[in-house]
Amino acid sequence: MAESQSPKPGLMSRIFSPKSKNQLRKLPPSQPLKASFSSHASFSSQTTSPLSSPAIVQKPLAFGAIYRPVDDNRDEQTGERRDNTELLHGLAHHESHDSSDSLAALNNQQAWRPPGERDIASLDVPLWARVAAFLSPGDKAALAFTTRTLMARIGTECWRELEKEENEREKLRFLITQDEKLPGHLLCxxxxxxHKRIQMGLESLKRKDVLNRVYHCPMVGKPEHVQPRSRIAPGWDLAFPFVQLVMRGHKYGVSTHGIPLSDLERRWVDPNSGWIHQSRYFIHKGHLLMRVSSKTFATPKLPPSGVRHLLYSREDYTPYFSVCAHWKDGELMPVCKCALSHIPENHQSLKQQLKQGPGIHMRYKNPQAIVSLCSRCRPMRRCPECPSEYLVELKLAEDKEDPVVKFKQAIVVTRWCDFGDGTSIFDPEWCAINGLEAEDREAYDSFAVMGKRAISGIFEAQNGVTMPGQRLKSLNPKRVKLGEEGDDWY
Structure with a gap:
């Protein structure tokens, strides 16, 4: 049975109970807080009855625990005592230059210095000045930019020399070396x-009549300014900043430095001429290769004026297909005209032939679907002055817009070219394709540079396609340059 509780004291017992001897006294000013706390504790202990002590609220047990741990600086999970000695020692040695940890950090910093920096620092300043005297201004600035030790030995005067107008080419050579360190900028x-890229990662190739800025350049809009670009087809150009973005993405990473190669590929139809174009790109040994295939339907026995309307644009009298800057010199346009002359007549029944006259020709009744070209227009041509190759073909294609004659002969002109490594507009491949002359180098000779390996074979080998055996002849075997004066191209 539970113990019975003691009866509550009555009124008379509380009246006649002895008085408390506790009196209110003024505390000395020296220790007010301590005395107040002790007096309050003594008063509460005397007035509080031992029978009416408040219930102690204990902390609930941890999940999975059986026994309640004692609050003696133990870990509730492991039951081990916490040792604060290591914590106190760690605070004592924090940011201390005399501690062993700081000395070890300094030793590690010395060990991780670039290799050879101590040897560089051991050489005298006059000796480094003698070495720098044999370097160009661009190479000297790049050498001084590598480490602080070399900057202190060579000096910063080489960077001021790059600001001179005669050293503009050397300044470009120095800025090209910093391309990897500036992913958000592009060299103009x-x-x-x-300049800072304003559409980082979202750059897209568009028509040349569409404003498509990659960065804000103050030279845009000035009459004498011409942005470096290469012609693909009428209405489409490949600006050099896109060549930079693709090659930077291939070298240093697409997510930070450039754009993927597939962003340059296009397929479009010229609304004025009906030519169908398709461009593809491939990177081989650090060089950007391009293939542009252009085709259109052609009728047989075209007069000279019809051939001109089929091949040339009326805006600037350039071909509708992709050509290099040397297309007027050589055999390119005569080869296209020769291929058009081999297109056979369309299919004509005997009834249709009798309506035209008494003669009947069986070649019109069963025309050949596969047309063989002659020895002049069949071989592949390579431009001797730039890395460009051409192939002219006649293929039977379906014309979905003509309800009468479904299948017709189409002329297909394919061009392969090499734009170089995309580091500078002064690269030999870029200058040769656009017809730019370099002052400090000889004229480009494609047969001497590329040898027997064709650009077309390298490009088509990426997809496992084996091209049929083709003779590779020079586009301009006699190296005759007439330009506008030559009338054979038109």
Missing amino acids: FSCVRY
């Missing part, structure tokens, strides 16, 4: 400085 060859 018109301003000779880096």
Whole structure:
């Protein structure tokens, strides 16, 4: 049975109970807080009855625990005592230059210095000045930019020399070396400085009549300014900044430095001429290769004026297909005209032939679907002055817009070219394709540079396609340059 509780004291017992001897006293000013706390504790202990002590609220047990741990600086999970000695020692040695940890950090910093820096620092300043005297201004600035030790030995005067107008080419050589360290910027060859990319990762190739800025250049809009670009087809150009973005993405990473190669590929139809174009790109040994295939339907026995309307644009009298800057010199346009002359007549029944006259020709009744070209227009041609190759073909294609004659002969002109490594507009491949002359180098000779390996074979080998055996002849065997004066191209 539970013990019975003691009866509550009555009124008389509380009246006649002895009085408390506790009196209110003024505390000395020296220790007010301590005395107040002790007096309050003594008063509460005397007035509180031992029978009416408040219930102690204990902390609930941890999940999975059986026994309640004692609050003696033990870990509730492991039951081990916490040792604060290591914590206190760690605070004592924090940011201390005399501690062993700081000395070890300094030793590690010395060990991780670039290799050979101590040897560089051991050489005298006059000796480094003698070495720098044999270097060009661009190479000297790049050498001084590598480490602080070399900057202190060579000096910063070489960077001031790059600001001179006669050293603009050397300044470009120095800025090209910093391309990997500036993923959010792009080198502008018109301003000779880096501009911030305004559409980082979203750059897209568009028609040349569409404003498509990659960065804000103050030279845009000036009459004498011409942005470096290469012609693909009428209405489409490949600006050099897109060549930079693709090659930077291939070298240093697409997510940070450039754009993927597939963003340059296009397929479009010229609304004025009906030519169908398709462009593809491939990177081989650090060089950007391009293939542009252009085709259109052609009728047989075209007069000279019809051939001109089929091949040339009326805006600037350039071919509708992709050509290099040397297309007027050589055999390119005569080869296309020769291929058009081999197109056979369309299918004509005997009834249709009798309506035209008494003669009957069986070649019109069963025309050949596969047309064989002659020895002049069949071989592949390579431009001797730039890395460009051409192949002219006649293929039977379906014309979905003609309800009468479904299948017709189409002329297909395919061009393969090499734009170089995309580091500078002064690269030999880029200058040769666009017809630019370099002052410090000889004229480009494609047969001497590329040898027997064709660009077309390298490009088609990426997909496992084996091209049929083709003779590779020079586009301009006699190296005759007439330009506008030559009338054979038109």
